[in-house]
Amino acid sequence: MMKKIILISLLTVASLFSSSFKVGDNIGVFSLPNQFDKKRSVDPSVQTIIVSFEKDTGANVNNFLDSKNVDFLQKHHAVFIADISGMPSIITKLFALPKMRDYKHSILLIYNENDERFIKEEGKSTLYRLQNGVIKSISFITKDDLEEVFK
Template sequence: MMKQLILSIIFANFMFASTLRIDDKIGNFSLTDQFDKIHTISSNVSTIIVTFQKETLMMVNEYLSSKSENFLEEHHAIFINNISSSPTIITKMFTLPKLRDYKYTILLIYDESNTKFEKQNNKITTYSLENGFIKNINFISSVDELERVLK
């Protein structure tokens, strides 16, 4: 049992060790959502949206709140929010309850060592994929740019 735990920790660290680049295959990985439900991301995803700051999260929310509840699924997209920089008590008391009010699924990154996704300050990172391979990475800073990515 202990051996399996150690191997799974090593595998998880290896899986998140390298940053995704153009032409990389994303592979399958799992994250929990704001309701602690585990989601496995696979090659059927065509767009990954990642935010790292509250401001960029709010931009994505502004856009998605005007869409249907199934908008992300219909567009084969997932939304990931990295909350690793938030103190645990703040996350549990304020962040998660707020995220649970949103009508769409937000996958969460809790681990600071997860550097799988590229980051630029005050930008939303989007990955465009084909058959599980990254074809384009964009750093966007407005709702209009996000809308163009999700057409």
């Protein structure tokens, strides 16, 4: 009986990471660590999620957010997520995290390369628009689109 419970639990967790979010999906509640290694929850109050998968797209979003007030993301019911799973851990610890800690905004981090919840397009960040935790639209944006995202 205990083996069945463990197996079901593992399959449930695996299914969370095995398919990408689609329009109409309810994202539920999930947590990711930020650049200070503090867990932050993404819940139905979030209306905008921006996810970057590359160094350049992440830098563009960070530069944009760094030019805003410290509570900009919170006021806009938004989160910024950076997928750093492909980065070697030594580079992450020695260079990337110290640089990220200089930013005044929170950056949620994906360390697990098997986390495929978010879709990506090369050279762009992914923008998820949500309402009550349900994905209403998914689009791909560049740094030139960031100001328009928050109007």
